[in-house]
Amino acid sequence: MQKDFLMQDTADDRVAFDTGTLKYNEAGLIPAIAQDAETGEVLMMAWMNADSITQTLSSGRVTYWSRSRQSFWAKGETSGNVQELTGLRIDCDRDCLLLQVRQTGPACHTGRRSCFYTDLRDGVEVITSAPVATGS
Amino acid sequence: MQKDFLMQDTADDRVAFDTGTLKYNEAGLIPAIAQDAETGEVLMMAWMNADSITQTLSSGRVTYWSRSRQSFWAKGETSGNVQELTGLRIDCDRDCLLLQVRQTGPACHTGRRSCFYTDLRDGVEVITSAPVATGS
16 A cells, blocks of 8 residues: 555545554553754654654644653643654654654753763763753 | 763763663663764664674674564665664663664665655655665
């Protein structure tokens, strides 16, 4: 079906998205990578369940599932550092999501733009960015 | 320690990388995102264990851990579509890696450059790219 769809981009070939068709782990979660839609910078990776995907799509603001708190985690709900969803991609195995986002402020809880601020250089860890905002 | 390191970027503050300091899941695995080092395109997400990280760092070519085969998966070993490692970043929680790679050919087993070729648009899945090479 996907092959036909690729060949003929007609309305008949379109596949309506259904969160039930994704592959979740044993805890019902799927990894979601958040990428800055403008710069391409990878900001963070977190987890979603089917309901948090539905919430994200309906609200336009990224909502993860917090494994530590076992609850929805509407990104920026308390900090204001929201992620506005501009695109959602599904990988070939349907077991990972790529979220394209417009990030307000830092994505990282340390106040840095990206969570991936530790770079490995010649066997040594180097912190490459400073907090852009101090959390309260 | 990391705070001091950020403040004073001196040799004394440097942290030698140790795979044992990362956080792995119950299967001993950590997710690794591969990003095209030049374009910023997110190519794929797969899993690594401590030994595959060590192999990747020593060889300079990305080696994942295949959950389905339960074996090392030296990317491109059979297809030739290798991933040369140009950078490795660790996230704030130390439970996710970002690999910056120079990708030869397609990263996806479908022959597409990226595994994230299915885009969600207005509730419909749209395939955004065609295979760049046909696998044998």
